[in-house]
Amino acid sequence: MAEVFAKAEFAGRWFGTMCLSEPQAGSSLSDVATRATPDGEGFEADPLGPRYRLRGNKMWISGGEHEITENIVHLVLAKIPGPDGKPIPGTKGISLFIVPKRLVDERGELTGERNDVALAGLNHKLGYRGTTNTLLNFGEGRYPVRGQSGGGLNGAGAGAVGYLVGRPGDGLRCMFHMMNEARIGVGLGAVMLGYAGYEASLDYAKQRPQGRSIRPEGKDASQPQVPIIRHADVRRMLLAQKSYVEGGLALELYCARLVDELNTGDAAAARDAGLLLEVLTPIAKSWPSEWCLEANSLAIQIHGGYGYTRDFMVEQYWRDNRLNMIHEGTHGITHGIQALDLLGRKVVMDGGAGLKLLATRIGATVERAGHVGGLAEPANLLAGALQRLGAATKSAWATGVPEEALANATPYLQAFGHVVLAWIWLDVALAAERAAGTLRAGKLGAMRYFFAYELPKVDAWLAVVASRNDVCRTLAEDAF
Numbered sequence: 222m223a224e225v226f227a228k229a230e231f232a233g234r235w236f237g238t239m240c241l242s243e244p245q246a247g248s249s250l251s252d253v254a255t256r257a258t259p260d261g262e263g264f265e266a267d268p269l270g271p272r273y274r275l276r277g278n279k280m281w282i283s284g285g286e287h288e289i290t291e292n293i294v295h296l297v298l299a300k301i302p303g304p305d306g307k308p309i310p311g312t313k314g315i316s317l318f319i320v321p322k323r324l325v326d327e328r329g330e331l332t333g334e335r336n337d338v339a340l341a342g343l344n345h346k347l348g349y350r351g352t353t354n355t356l357l358n359f360g361e362g363r364y365p366v367r368g369q370s371g372g373g374l375n376g377a378g379a380g381a382v383g384y385l386v387g388r389p390g391d392g393l394r395c396m397f398h399m400m401n402e403a404r405i406g407v408g409l410g411a412v413m414l415g416y417a418g419y420e421a422s423l424d425y426a427k428q429r430p431q432g433r434s435i436r437p438e439g440k441d442a443s444q445p446q447v448p449i450i451r452h453a454d455v456r457r458m459l460l461a462q463k464s465y466v467e468g469g470l471a472l473e474l475y476c477a478r479l480v481d482e483l484n485t486g487d488a489a490a491a492r493d494a495g496l497l498l499e500v501l502t503p504i505a506k507s508w509p510s511e512w513c514l515e516a517n518s519l520a521i522q523i524h525g526g527y528g529y530t531r532d533f534m535v536e537q538y539w540r541d542n543r544l545n546m547i548h549e550g551t552h553g554i555t556h557g558i559q560a561l562d563l564l565g566r567k568v569v570m571d572g573g574a575g576l577k578l579l580a581t582r583i584g585a586t587v588e589r590a591g592h593v594g595g596l597a598e599p600a601n602l603l604a605g606a607l608q609r610l611g612a613a614t615k616s617a618w619a620t621g622v623p624e625e626a627l628a629n630a631t632p633y634l635q636a637f638g639h640v641v642l643a644w645i646w647l648d649v650a651l652a653a654e655r656a657a658g659t660l661r662a663g664k665l666g667a668m669r670y671f672f673a674y675e676l677p678k679v680d681a682w683l684a685v686v687a688s689r690n691d692v693c694r695t696l697a698e699d700a701f
Contacts, residue, residue: 274380276360285355317392318383348540415513418520508638560634
């Protein structure tokens with residue numbers, strides 16, 4: 222079934238969705254309640270793969286129901302009951318299924334049968350209004366299929382027809398094989414929305430006249446107004462945007478290169494690429510989602526009151542980008558879970574091999590920059606920030622109590638991301654040194670801004686991590 226789906230999707234005939242979240246589970250996939258039961262005798266011999274019947278509810282499904290393509294194929298997480306009839310607890314019991322809206326034969330041709338996948342409602346969103354976001358019911362009996370008599374989830378209906386992907390209990394591994402690259406795509410989408418806002422506000426700042434230059438003798442009201450890009454604070458906001466979006470783009474391109482090396486490099490290169498991706502993928506998703514959203518906020522600010530209206534696109538860019546901090550999480554949909562994944566798993570796995578390799582790569586860039594005029598100072602600043610990041614990582618885990626270490630995982634993620642972006646900007650600056658004109662000036666200016674205005678934030682974030690500050694963890698509920 223997977224091969225049939227891939228060929229049809231590539232041809233543009235079918236549309237695919239990922240159905241992970243449920244109303245009662247949210248980010249906690251171990252609490253998935255959707256069930257899959259073998260579809261009668263001979264279920265394992267189906268030409269399309271082991272055939273099951275699914276019953277349950279999913280939500281936050283983009284494009285989950287429409288008539289644009291001839292078929293919609295849902296990738297659904299569900300649990301197969303064990304020999305005792307009960308599902309295996311936790312994420313180890315989750316399997317992955319292909320559930321088409323319209324059933325097909327082994328050649329991928331539609332059979333004319335509608336599967337029991339029903340639209341339950343729409344989520345009305347802040348942004349991303351160009352696509353529907355749906356709630357779906359699987360096997361409720363609205364569309365009885367292949368002997369199903371209807372009657373809803375608790376009636377005689379057998380459920381929606383689905384085909385097992387991989388092995389039972391292998392659902393998360395299969396799903397996240399796809400989602401790891403999807404997270405890089407989410408980060409790239411956040412960058413592009415931030416970039417659109419930057420370009421819009423840059424154009425506006427060059428054209429919008431307001432105020433006059435301040436001279437030693439003060440302002441001269443008889444002089445013509447100047448474009449707002451002449452004002453230092455507007456330039457600050459533009460430089461912030463430029464450092465976020467161009468740095469974010471460079472990060473995403475680097476991660477995309479690692480994906481290529483993972484699949485095409487020799488054994489050593491593929492191993493290193495895999496280690497770096499383990500550590501950098503949470504950053505590739507979360508950092509642009511947070512800071513390119515901030516770029517969109519600054520774009521609104523530069524437009525002033527007009528930015529808060531629909532006269533300009535910057536308000537839509539912000540609304541659309543706000544989603545990227547929420548969706549495509551590591552075990553669900555929240556930004557903070559990326560932080561838990563990074564500090565709780567990625568930087569400590571395999572004895573910290575991924576973090577050590579990243580530190581080696583950063584150290585090599587610092588070494589190169591140290592021999593280039595004008596880059597030695599930022600190189601030293603980055604080396605110091607990297608050292609403090611490593612020390613904070615050790616301090617966070619000093620007691621060995623996960624609850625204490627992870628209480629400040631989000632500040633750790635923010636600090637880690639800024640150190641990575643400082644490295645990216647230093648590497649970009651090394652390349653820009655070989656360029657000329659405005660390209661060189663722009664890249665070096667954005668790098669200088671990031672090291673002067675952004676990198677110092679790292680110390681404040683790391684302070685609560687290293688001290689294992691407990692205020693967020695221990696404040697009594699009734700004190701909020």
